[in-house]
Amino acid sequence: MAAPIFRSFSWGRWSGTLKLSVFLPLGLRKAHSGPQGLLAAQKARGLFKDFFPETGTKIELPELFDRGTASFPQTIYCGFDPTADSLHVGHLLALLGLFHLQRAGHNVIALVGGATARLGDPSGRTKEREALETERVRANARALRLGLEALAANHQQLFTDGRSWGSFTVLDNSAWYQKQHLVDFLAAVGGHFRMGTLLSRQSVQLRLKSAEGMSLAEFFYQVLQAYDFYYLFQRYGCRVQLGGSDQLGNIMSGYEFINKLTGEDVFGITVPLITSTTGAKLGKSAGNAVWLNRDKTSPFELYQFFVRQPDDSVERYLKLFTFLPLPEIDHIMQLHVKEPERRGPQKRLAAEVTKLVHGREGLDSAKRCTQALYHSSIDALEVMSDQELKELFKEAPFSEFFLDPGTSVLDTCRKANAIPDGPRGYRMITEGGVSINHRQVTNPESVLVVGQHILKNGLSLLKIGKRNFYIIKWLQL
Numbered sequence: 001m002a003a004p005i006f007r008s009f010s011w012g013r014w015s016g017t018l019k020l021s022v023f024l025p026l027g028l029r030k031a032h033s034g035p036q037g038l039l040a041a042q043k044a045r046g047l048f049k050d051f052f053p054e055t056g057t058k059i060e061l062p063e064l065f066d067r068g069t070a071s072f073p074q075t076i077y078c079g080f081d082p083t084a085d086s087l088h089v090g091h092l093l094a095l096l097g098l099f100h101l102q103r104a105g106h107n108v109i110a111l112v113g114g115a116t117a118r119l120g121d122p123s124g125r126t127k128e129r130e131a132l133e134t135e136r137v138r139a140n141a142r143a144l145r146l147g148l149e150a151l152a153a154n155h156q157q158l159f160t161d162g163r164s165w166g167s168f169t170v171l172d173n174s175a176w177y178q179k180q181h182l183v184d185f186l187a188a189v190g191g192h193f194r195m196g197t198l199l200s201r202q203s204v205q206l207r208l209k210s211a212e213g214m215s216l217a218e219f220f221y222q223v224l225q226a227y228d229f230y231y232l233f234q235r236y237g238c239r240v241q242l243g244g245s246d247q248l249g250n251i252m253s254g255y256e257f258i259n260k261l262t263g264e265d266v267f268g269i270t271v272p273l274i275t276s277t278t279g280a281k282l283g284k285s286a287g288n289a290v291w292l293n294r295d296k297t298s299p300f301e302l303y304q305f306f307v308r309q310p311d312d313s314v315e316r317y318l319k320l321f322t323f324l325p326l327p328e329i330d331h332i333m334q335l336h337v338k339e340p341e342r343r344g345p346q347k348r349l350a351a352e353v354t355k356l357v358h359g360r361e362g363l364d365s366a367k368r369c370t371q372a373l374y375h376s377s378i379d380a381l382e383v384m385s386d387q388e389l390k391e392l393f394k395e396a397p398f399s400e401f402f403l404d405p406g407t408s409v410l411d412t413c414r415k416a417n418a419i420p421d422g423p424r425g426y427r428m429i430t431e432g433g434v435s436i437n438h439r440q441v442t443n444p445e446s447v448l449v450v451g452q453h454i455l456k457n458g459l460s461l462l463k464i465g466k467r468n469f470y471i472i473k474w475l476q477l
Contacts, residue, residue: 086293229254
Protein backbone atom coordinates (compact mmCIF):
# COMPACT_ATOMS: atom_id res chain seq x y z
CA MET A 1 0.00 0.00 0.00
CA ALA A 2 1.38 3.40 -0.95
CA ALA A 3 1.99 5.92 1.79
CA PRO A 4 -0.90 8.37 2.20
CA ILE A 5 -0.65 11.91 0.84
CA PHE A 6 -2.67 14.47 2.77
CA ARG A 7 -4.30 17.48 1.14
CA SER A 8 -4.47 19.87 4.11
CA PHE A 9 -1.51 22.04 3.17
CA SER A 10 -0.61 25.70 2.67
CA TRP A 11 1.38 26.48 -0.45
CA GLY A 12 2.83 29.65 1.09
CA ARG A 13 4.94 31.65 -1.36
CA TRP A 14 5.37 28.86 -3.90
CA SER A 15 4.70 29.76 -7.51
CA GLY A 16 5.07 28.21 -10.91
CA THR A 17 4.06 24.90 -12.43
CA LEU A 18 5.08 21.81 -10.50
CA LYS A 19 7.21 19.35 -12.43
CA LEU A 20 7.68 16.11 -10.53
CA SER A 21 10.50 14.74 -12.64
CA VAL A 22 12.76 16.04 -15.35
CA PHE A 23 14.83 13.69 -17.45
CA LEU A 24 17.31 14.76 -20.08
CA PRO A 25 17.75 13.02 -23.43
CA LEU A 26 20.53 10.46 -23.35
CA GLY A 27 22.56 12.58 -25.76
CA LEU A 28 22.66 15.43 -23.24
CA ARG A 29 23.62 13.27 -20.28
CA LYS A 30 27.28 14.11 -20.48
CA ALA A 31 28.94 14.65 -17.08
CA HIS A 32 29.04 18.34 -16.22
CA SER A 33 31.55 18.68 -13.41
CA GLY A 34 33.82 21.35 -14.85
CA PRO A 35 34.81 24.55 -13.08
CA GLN A 36 31.55 26.30 -14.00
CA GLY A 37 29.27 23.56 -12.65
CA LEU A 38 27.21 24.55 -9.61
CA LEU A 39 28.14 21.49 -7.57
CA ALA A 40 31.79 21.69 -8.61
CA ALA A 41 31.89 25.36 -7.59
CA GLN A 42 30.55 24.61 -4.12
CA LYS A 43 32.80 21.57 -3.80
CA ALA A 44 35.73 23.89 -4.53
CA ARG A 45 34.60 26.20 -1.72
CA GLY A 46 34.40 23.22 0.62
CA LEU A 47 30.69 23.82 1.23
CA PHE A 48 29.41 20.60 -0.36
CA LYS A 49 31.07 17.52 1.10
CA ASP A 50 29.39 14.35 -0.21
CA PHE A 51 26.81 13.49 -2.86
CA PHE A 52 24.48 10.49 -2.71
CA PRO A 53 24.07 8.40 -4.76
CA GLU A 54 27.14 9.21 -6.81
CA THR A 55 26.49 6.74 -9.61
CA GLY A 56 23.93 4.25 -10.88
CA THR A 57 21.02 6.66 -11.39
CA LYS A 58 19.10 7.49 -14.55
CA ILE A 59 20.38 11.05 -14.39
CA GLU A 60 23.38 12.14 -12.39
CA LEU A 61 23.23 14.95 -9.89
CA PRO A 62 25.49 17.48 -11.70
CA GLU A 63 23.33 17.19 -14.82
CA LEU A 64 20.20 17.74 -12.79
CA PHE A 65 21.48 21.12 -11.64
CA ASP A 66 23.50 22.42 -14.54
CA ARG A 67 21.24 21.80 -17.53
CA GLY A 68 18.39 24.16 -18.27
CA THR A 69 18.04 25.73 -14.83
CA ALA A 70 15.77 28.53 -16.07
CA SER A 71 13.34 26.08 -17.68
CA PHE A 72 13.54 23.31 -15.11
CA PRO A 73 14.63 24.60 -11.71
CA GLN A 74 15.17 21.91 -9.13
CA THR A 75 13.74 21.88 -5.62
CA ILE A 76 16.01 21.24 -2.62
CA TYR A 77 15.12 21.01 1.05
CA CYS A 78 16.92 21.00 4.37
CA GLY A 79 15.40 20.27 7.77
CA PHE A 80 15.85 22.19 11.03
CA ASP A 81 14.44 20.68 14.21
CA PRO A 82 13.16 23.21 16.77
CA THR A 83 14.94 21.77 19.80
CA ALA A 84 15.63 25.39 20.84
CA ASP A 85 14.01 28.73 20.05
CA SER A 86 16.91 29.88 17.85
CA LEU A 87 19.17 28.62 15.12
CA HIS A 88 22.91 28.69 15.85
CA VAL A 89 26.17 29.00 13.91
CA GLY A 90 26.19 25.23 13.42
CA HIS A 91 23.10 25.63 11.19
CA LEU A 92 24.62 28.32 9.01
CA LEU A 93 26.42 26.06 6.56
CA ALA A 94 23.21 24.25 5.64
CA LEU A 95 21.52 27.62 5.15
CA LEU A 96 24.42 28.87 3.05
CA GLY A 97 24.04 25.74 0.95
CA LEU A 98 20.36 26.52 0.38
CA PHE A 99 21.16 30.14 -0.43
CA HIS A 100 23.83 29.22 -3.00
CA LEU A 101 21.35 26.90 -4.70
CA GLN A 102 18.66 29.60 -4.61
CA ARG A 103 21.08 32.10 -6.15
CA ALA A 104 21.64 29.65 -9.01
CA GLY A 105 17.91 29.75 -9.82
CA HIS A 106 16.66 26.71 -7.91
CA ASN A 107 13.79 26.62 -5.42
CA VAL A 108 14.68 25.81 -1.83
CA ILE A 109 12.66 24.74 1.19
CA ALA A 110 13.66 25.18 4.83
CA LEU A 111 11.66 22.57 6.70
CA VAL A 112 11.02 23.18 10.40
CA GLY A 113 10.64 19.84 12.18
CA GLY A 114 7.71 20.71 14.40
CA ALA A 115 6.78 17.01 14.51
CA THR A 116 10.17 15.28 14.35
CA ALA A 117 11.63 17.43 17.13
CA ARG A 118 9.39 15.58 19.56
CA LEU A 119 11.24 12.34 18.79
CA GLY A 120 14.80 13.66 18.69
CA ASP A 121 17.36 12.91 15.99
CA PRO A 122 19.95 10.43 17.30
CA SER A 123 22.49 11.29 14.57
CA GLY A 124 25.83 12.29 16.03
CA ARG A 125 24.60 11.92 19.62
CA THR A 126 25.89 9.69 22.39
CA LYS A 127 22.69 9.86 24.46
CA GLU A 128 19.01 10.62 24.03
CA ARG A 129 17.81 14.21 23.88
CA GLU A 130 15.78 15.58 26.74
CA ALA A 131 12.09 15.23 25.88
CA LEU A 132 10.35 18.52 25.07
CA GLU A 133 6.78 19.43 25.96
CA THR A 134 4.43 19.85 22.99
CA GLU A 135 3.81 23.54 23.64
CA ARG A 136 7.50 24.26 23.93
CA VAL A 137 8.18 22.57 20.59
CA ARG A 138 5.42 24.67 19.01
CA ALA A 139 6.87 27.87 20.45
CA ASN A 140 10.35 26.90 19.28
CA ALA A 141 9.00 26.09 15.81
CA ARG A 142 7.36 29.52 15.55
CA ALA A 143 10.62 31.18 16.60
CA LEU A 144 12.66 29.14 14.09
CA ARG A 145 10.28 30.01 11.30
CA LEU A 146 10.66 33.72 12.06
CA GLY A 147 14.43 33.33 12.23
CA LEU A 148 14.60 31.54 8.89
CA GLU A 149 12.40 34.13 7.23
CA ALA A 150 14.53 36.96 8.64
CA LEU A 151 17.72 35.36 7.30
CA ALA A 152 16.12 34.83 3.89
CA ALA A 153 15.00 38.48 3.84
CA ASN A 154 18.51 39.73 4.72
CA HIS A 155 19.94 37.51 2.00
CA GLN A 156 17.45 38.84 -0.55
CA GLN A 157 17.93 42.50 0.38
CA LEU A 158 21.66 42.70 1.05
CA PHE A 159 23.36 40.11 -1.15
CA THR A 160 21.69 40.42 -4.57
CA ASP A 161 23.94 39.65 -7.52
CA GLY A 162 21.82 40.58 -10.54
CA ARG A 163 20.75 37.00 -11.32
CA SER A 164 17.22 35.65 -11.25
CA TRP A 165 16.94 33.64 -8.05
CA GLY A 166 14.69 30.78 -7.13
CA SER A 167 12.18 30.89 -4.28
CA PHE A 168 12.81 30.36 -0.55
CA THR A 169 9.94 28.70 1.30
CA VAL A 170 9.63 27.81 4.99
CA LEU A 171 7.40 24.84 5.90
CA ASP A 172 6.68 22.85 9.07
CA ASN A 173 6.30 19.07 8.95
CA SER A 174 3.69 19.17 11.71
CA ALA A 175 1.33 20.29 8.93
CA TRP A 176 1.23 16.75 7.54
CA TYR A 177 1.70 14.73 10.71
CA GLN A 178 -0.83 16.35 13.05
CA LYS A 179 -3.82 14.54 11.48
CA GLN A 180 -2.06 11.20 11.05
CA HIS A 181 -3.32 8.13 12.87
CA LEU A 182 -0.50 5.96 14.17
CA VAL A 183 -1.81 2.56 13.05
CA ASP A 184 -2.79 3.85 9.61
CA PHE A 185 0.61 5.46 9.14
CA LEU A 186 2.51 2.33 10.22
CA ALA A 187 0.37 0.15 7.99
CA ALA A 188 0.92 2.38 4.97
CA VAL A 189 4.58 3.29 5.48
CA GLY A 190 6.18 0.72 7.78
CA GLY A 191 6.10 -2.14 5.30
CA HIS A 192 8.47 -0.30 2.96
CA PHE A 193 11.33 -0.22 5.48
CA ARG A 194 13.53 -3.21 6.30
CA MET A 195 14.74 -3.57 9.87
CA GLY A 196 18.16 -4.85 8.84
CA THR A 197 18.80 -1.74 6.76
CA LEU A 198 17.60 0.63 9.48
CA LEU A 199 19.70 -1.14 12.10
CA SER A 200 22.80 -0.93 9.91
CA ARG A 201 22.92 2.88 9.98
CA GLN A 202 26.01 4.17 11.76
CA SER A 203 23.99 6.47 14.02
CA VAL A 204 21.92 3.50 15.16
CA GLN A 205 24.90 1.18 15.61
CA LEU A 206 26.77 3.68 17.78
CA ARG A 207 23.78 4.14 20.07
CA LEU A 208 22.97 0.45 20.33
CA LYS A 209 26.52 -0.21 21.50
CA SER A 210 26.34 2.54 24.14
CA ALA A 211 25.43 1.94 27.76
CA GLU A 212 22.22 3.95 27.40
CA GLY A 213 21.04 2.22 24.25
CA MET A 214 18.39 3.71 21.97
CA SER A 215 14.68 4.35 22.39
CA LEU A 216 12.05 3.34 19.86
CA ALA A 217 11.18 7.04 19.36
CA GLU A 218 14.74 7.84 18.29
CA PHE A 219 14.95 4.74 16.13
CA PHE A 220 11.79 5.79 14.30
CA TYR A 221 13.19 9.26 13.55
CA GLN A 222 14.83 8.17 10.28
CA VAL A 223 11.48 6.81 9.06
CA LEU A 224 9.80 10.18 9.57
CA GLN A 225 12.67 12.03 7.91
CA ALA A 226 12.39 9.65 4.96
CA TYR A 227 8.66 10.30 4.78
CA ASP A 228 9.28 14.08 4.85
CA PHE A 229 11.47 13.68 1.77
CA TYR A 230 8.78 11.58 0.07
CA TYR A 231 6.06 14.10 0.92
CA LEU A 232 8.06 17.00 -0.47
CA PHE A 233 8.96 14.97 -3.55
CA GLN A 234 5.28 14.30 -4.24
CA ARG A 235 4.04 17.81 -3.44
CA TYR A 236 6.90 19.95 -4.71
CA GLY A 237 8.92 17.74 -6.97
CA CYS A 238 11.74 18.00 -4.43
CA ARG A 239 14.51 15.68 -5.57
CA VAL A 240 17.42 16.78 -3.38
CA GLN A 241 17.88 16.82 0.40
CA LEU A 242 20.66 18.89 1.96
CA GLY A 243 21.99 18.16 5.43
CA GLY A 244 24.99 17.96 7.71
CA SER A 245 27.43 15.13 7.13
CA ASP A 246 25.93 13.31 10.13
CA GLN A 247 22.61 13.13 8.22
CA LEU A 248 23.81 10.82 5.44
CA GLY A 249 22.14 7.73 6.94
CA ASN A 250 18.78 9.49 7.18
CA ILE A 251 19.14 10.80 3.62
CA MET A 252 19.86 7.25 2.40
CA SER A 253 16.65 6.05 4.09
CA GLY A 254 14.71 8.73 2.19
CA TYR A 255 16.31 7.75 -1.10
CA GLU A 256 15.49 4.06 -0.61
CA PHE A 257 11.89 4.79 0.44
CA ILE A 258 11.16 7.06 -2.53
CA ASN A 259 12.90 4.81 -5.03
CA LYS A 260 10.98 1.77 -3.76
CA LEU A 261 7.60 3.54 -3.97
CA THR A 262 8.04 5.48 -7.19
CA GLY A 263 11.02 4.07 -9.06
CA GLU A 264 12.42 7.60 -9.26
CA ASP A 265 15.87 8.77 -8.22
CA VAL A 266 16.41 11.42 -5.58
CA PHE A 267 19.67 12.74 -4.17
CA GLY A 268 21.44 13.93 -1.07
CA ILE A 269 24.10 16.58 -0.52
CA THR A 270 25.96 16.95 2.76
CA VAL A 271 27.77 19.96 4.18
CA PRO A 272 30.64 19.68 6.68
CA LEU A 273 30.06 20.01 10.40
CA ILE A 274 31.65 23.00 12.11
CA THR A 275 33.56 22.18 15.26
CA SER A 276 35.15 24.15 18.07
CA THR A 277 38.91 24.36 18.60
CA THR A 278 38.61 21.24 20.76
CA GLY A 279 36.91 19.32 17.94
CA ALA A 280 33.41 19.37 19.49
CA LYS A 281 30.47 19.92 17.17
CA LEU A 282 29.07 23.44 17.62
CA GLY A 283 25.55 23.29 18.99
CA LYS A 284 23.14 23.51 21.88
CA SER A 285 23.81 20.00 23.16
CA ALA A 286 27.57 20.56 23.33
CA GLY A 287 26.98 23.73 25.34
CA ASN A 288 29.02 25.90 22.96
CA ALA A 289 26.31 27.31 20.71
CA VAL A 290 26.70 30.76 19.18
CA TRP A 291 23.05 31.65 18.57
CA LEU A 292 21.58 33.58 15.64
CA ASN A 293 18.78 35.12 17.71
CA ARG A 294 19.82 38.53 19.06
CA ASP A 295 18.20 37.83 22.43
CA LYS A 296 20.60 34.93 22.97
CA THR A 297 23.78 36.10 21.21
CA SER A 298 24.14 39.80 20.39
CA PRO A 299 25.42 41.03 17.00
CA PHE A 300 28.59 42.12 18.83
CA GLU A 301 29.16 38.62 20.25
CA LEU A 302 28.54 37.00 16.86
CA TYR A 303 30.91 39.47 15.22
CA GLN A 304 33.60 38.80 17.83
CA PHE A 305 33.20 35.02 17.44
CA PHE A 306 34.33 35.31 13.83
CA VAL A 307 36.90 38.07 14.43
CA ARG A 308 38.65 35.72 16.89
CA GLN A 309 39.03 32.89 14.39
CA PRO A 310 42.67 31.82 14.02
CA ASP A 311 44.66 32.37 10.85
CA ASP A 312 44.64 28.68 10.00
CA SER A 313 40.80 28.67 9.83
CA VAL A 314 39.88 32.03 8.39
CA GLU A 315 40.41 31.31 4.68
CA ARG A 316 38.30 28.16 4.91
CA TYR A 317 35.60 30.07 6.79
CA LEU A 318 35.55 32.87 4.19
CA LYS A 319 34.80 30.21 1.57
CA LEU A 320 32.18 28.48 3.69
CA PHE A 321 30.32 31.34 5.38
CA THR A 322 30.33 34.09 2.74
CA PHE A 323 29.30 34.66 -0.88
CA LEU A 324 32.62 36.30 -1.74
CA PRO A 325 34.12 35.06 -5.04
CA LEU A 326 37.17 32.85 -4.62
CA PRO A 327 39.50 35.33 -6.42
CA GLU A 328 38.45 38.03 -3.94
CA ILE A 329 39.16 35.69 -1.02
CA ASP A 330 42.59 34.95 -2.50
CA HIS A 331 43.27 38.71 -2.67
CA ILE A 332 42.17 39.21 0.95
CA MET A 333 44.53 36.45 2.07
CA GLN A 334 47.44 37.92 0.07
CA LEU A 335 46.97 41.25 1.85
CA HIS A 336 46.86 39.39 5.14
CA VAL A 337 50.31 37.93 4.52
CA LYS A 338 51.69 41.48 4.24
CA GLU A 339 49.80 42.91 7.25
CA PRO A 340 48.70 40.07 9.53
CA GLU A 341 48.33 42.39 12.52
CA ARG A 342 45.34 44.11 10.85
CA ARG A 343 43.33 40.84 10.90
CA GLY A 344 41.70 41.84 7.62
CA PRO A 345 40.28 38.40 6.71
CA GLN A 346 38.76 37.93 10.18
CA LYS A 347 37.11 41.35 10.08
CA ARG A 348 35.70 40.75 6.60
CA LEU A 349 34.42 37.33 7.64
CA ALA A 350 32.78 38.77 10.76
CA ALA A 351 31.19 41.61 8.77
CA GLU A 352 29.74 39.34 6.08
CA VAL A 353 28.24 36.85 8.53
CA THR A 354 26.87 39.50 10.91
CA LYS A 355 25.24 41.36 8.01
CA LEU A 356 23.56 38.16 6.81
CA VAL A 357 22.29 37.22 10.27
CA HIS A 358 21.40 40.63 11.72
CA GLY A 359 21.21 42.95 8.71
CA ARG A 360 23.09 46.17 8.13
CA GLU A 361 21.86 47.69 11.40
CA GLY A 362 23.13 44.67 13.33
CA LEU A 363 26.55 44.99 11.71
CA ASP A 364 26.68 48.70 12.56
CA SER A 365 25.73 47.84 16.14
CA ALA A 366 28.52 45.25 16.37
CA LYS A 367 31.06 47.77 15.11
CA ARG A 368 29.86 50.45 17.57
CA CYS A 369 30.17 48.00 20.46
CA THR A 370 33.65 47.00 19.29
CA GLN A 371 34.77 50.62 19.19
CA ALA A 372 33.24 51.36 22.60
CA LEU A 373 34.74 48.34 24.35
CA TYR A 374 38.12 47.81 22.72
CA HIS A 375 38.98 51.32 21.59
CA SER A 376 37.37 53.30 24.46
CA SER A 377 35.49 55.39 21.90
CA ILE A 378 33.33 58.09 23.49
CA ASP A 379 31.74 58.79 20.09
CA ALA A 380 30.62 55.17 19.87
CA LEU A 381 29.24 55.22 23.41
CA GLU A 382 27.24 58.36 22.69
CA VAL A 383 25.28 56.81 19.85
CA MET A 384 24.71 53.42 21.48
CA SER A 385 21.18 52.44 22.46
CA ASP A 386 20.16 51.08 25.84
CA GLN A 387 19.84 47.64 24.22
CA GLU A 388 23.37 47.78 22.81
CA LEU A 389 24.86 48.72 26.16
CA LYS A 390 22.99 45.91 27.89
CA GLU A 391 24.20 43.47 25.22
CA LEU A 392 27.77 44.69 25.47
CA PHE A 393 27.90 44.64 29.26
CA LYS A 394 25.63 41.67 29.92
CA GLU A 395 26.61 41.28 33.55
CA ALA A 396 26.40 45.00 34.28
CA PRO A 397 23.53 46.20 36.49
CA PHE A 398 21.26 48.68 34.69
CA SER A 399 19.77 51.53 36.76
CA GLU A 400 17.53 54.50 35.99
CA PHE A 401 17.91 57.66 38.10
CA PHE A 402 16.60 61.20 38.08
CA LEU A 403 19.41 63.74 37.90
CA ASP A 404 19.16 65.98 40.95
CA PRO A 405 21.00 69.30 40.86
CA GLY A 406 24.51 68.97 42.28
CA THR A 407 24.71 65.17 41.89
CA SER A 408 28.36 64.23 42.37
CA VAL A 409 30.56 61.35 41.30
CA LEU A 410 30.36 59.96 44.85
CA ASP A 411 26.54 60.23 44.86
CA THR A 412 26.37 58.40 41.54
CA CYS A 413 28.60 55.54 42.65
CA ARG A 414 26.63 55.07 45.84
CA LYS A 415 23.24 55.23 44.09
CA ALA A 416 24.42 52.49 41.77
CA ASN A 417 25.72 50.43 44.72
CA ALA A 418 29.04 50.38 42.91
CA ILE A 419 31.28 51.20 45.89
CA PRO A 420 31.15 50.39 49.60
CA ASP A 421 29.83 52.97 52.05
CA GLY A 422 32.23 55.01 54.15
CA PRO A 423 35.91 55.90 53.69
CA ARG A 424 36.78 52.82 51.65
CA GLY A 425 34.43 53.76 48.82
CA TYR A 426 35.69 57.35 48.90
CA ARG A 427 39.30 56.14 48.61
CA MET A 428 38.44 53.93 45.62
CA ILE A 429 37.63 57.12 43.72
CA THR A 430 40.56 59.19 44.90
CA GLU A 431 43.00 56.35 44.19
CA GLY A 432 41.91 56.14 40.53
CA GLY A 433 39.75 53.04 40.68
CA VAL A 434 36.68 54.64 39.10
CA SER A 435 36.00 55.86 35.56
CA ILE A 436 32.92 57.27 33.88
CA ASN A 437 32.57 56.87 30.11
CA HIS A 438 36.17 55.62 29.83
CA ARG A 439 37.52 58.71 31.67
CA GLN A 440 39.12 58.28 35.05
CA VAL A 441 37.59 60.39 37.83
CA THR A 442 39.54 61.05 41.04
CA ASN A 443 37.51 63.81 42.72
CA PRO A 444 34.52 62.29 44.56
CA GLU A 445 32.90 65.73 44.94
CA SER A 446 32.95 66.57 41.20
CA VAL A 447 29.45 67.45 40.00
CA LEU A 448 28.23 65.46 36.99
CA VAL A 449 28.44 67.40 33.74
CA VAL A 450 26.18 66.63 30.78
CA GLY A 451 28.35 65.89 27.77
CA GLN A 452 31.20 64.59 29.92
CA HIS A 453 29.87 62.34 32.68
CA ILE A 454 26.47 62.02 31.02
CA LEU A 455 26.45 61.31 27.29
CA LYS A 456 24.11 62.83 24.73
CA ASN A 457 22.00 59.67 24.82
CA GLY A 458 21.42 60.15 28.57
CA LEU A 459 23.68 57.26 29.58
CA SER A 460 26.67 56.92 31.86
CA LEU A 461 28.99 53.93 31.80
CA LEU A 462 30.47 53.52 35.25
CA LYS A 463 33.53 51.28 35.66
CA ILE A 464 34.90 50.20 39.04
CA GLY A 465 38.30 48.56 38.94
CA LYS A 466 39.15 46.64 35.78
CA ARG A 467 36.04 44.62 35.07
CA ASN A 468 32.99 45.84 37.01
CA PHE A 469 30.62 47.90 34.89
CA TYR A 470 27.39 49.70 35.78
CA ILE A 471 25.02 51.28 33.26
CA ILE A 472 23.04 54.32 34.38
CA LYS A 473 20.16 55.86 32.43
CA TRP A 474 19.40 59.44 33.49
CA LEU A 475 15.75 60.44 33.23
CA GLN A 476 14.21 63.84 32.39
CA LEU A 477 17.46 65.60 31.59
